[in-house]
Amino acid sequence: MLEITEIFGPTIQGEGKKLGSPSIFIRFGKCNLSCKGFEVEYTTPSGEKKYSCDSYYAADSQFKEYWTKYENFEEIINEVKKFEPKNYKPDIVITGGEPLLYWRDDEFQKLLEYYINNFYNVTIETNATINIDINKEYQKKILFSMSVKLSNSAESLKKRVNPKALTNIIQNIDDKYLKFVLSKECIDTSKDEIESILKQIPHVNVYLMPMGDTIETLNLNSEAVIDFAVENGYLYSDRLHIRIWNDKRGV
Ligand code: SF4
Secondary structure (H helix, E strand, C coil): CEEEEEEEEEEECCCCCCCCCEEEEEEECCCCCCCHHHCEEEECCCCCEEEECCCHHHHCHHHHHHCEEECCHHHHHHHHHCCCCCCCCCEEEEECCCHHHHCCCHHHHHHHHHHHHCCCCEEEEECCCCCCCCCCHHHHCCEEEEECCCHHHCCCHHHHCCHHHHHHHHHHCCEEEEEEEECHHHHHHHHHHHHHHHHCCCCCEEEEEECCCCHHHHHHHHHHHHHHHHHHCCEECCCHHHHHHCCCCCC
8 A cells, every 4th residue: 555645746846956847746655764853843643742854744654644545556647647737747756755665565666667668757755775676677767866864864874874775776776866965064074974975885976955944944054065065076956946935835
């Protein structure tokens, strides 16, 4: 069974390599991390105050009752069709939560296969901690956007960095990149952390993004992250959706 928190679009992809591309987002529920360090405060349906990332409603299973359950992939395709423009194929962005938690599910694979075989560009946004089997041609054509977490996520190194899983994706997927989210305060410690991760895996492009779920917090961090990217030869990615829509959901 596939659990989805929201399907929305067409809108633009707000970050990473495909920034600006018209896209429909399919956001899966469940995550194997909680990233309390990202300090987005929220209240669970049972009234508990917690901290996580800005996708807490997808990452935290306490919101499960609000997720839509799909028994087969065709139901999802039909739902996505309601959002699709008639005159072109938007990118399909599979995000979460952690969508690779569903990788072994046949319906998840059929969904990916359908979109790739029908000439859609598909991106999977993942924390890249799960070691997946990549043995089908359609799987190799998915763009993997791997948002590897640093110590600012407050997750343990063992949980947030899996060099085996990263190497597997980098070696077997045609198009992929890493993405790190940084705040001004953590730049000094992040330099060594990023270098240490990169030493353990094959070469891959690296994007740096400013931390923040509002225009105000992005503005506090973006200039320092740009300076750091330029000094070290990394790519910078802004978070365009936040610049334009601030913390509004589903746009
Ligand atoms: S891995 Fe991603 S979705 Fe999961 S808690 Fe961390 S930032 Fe949120």
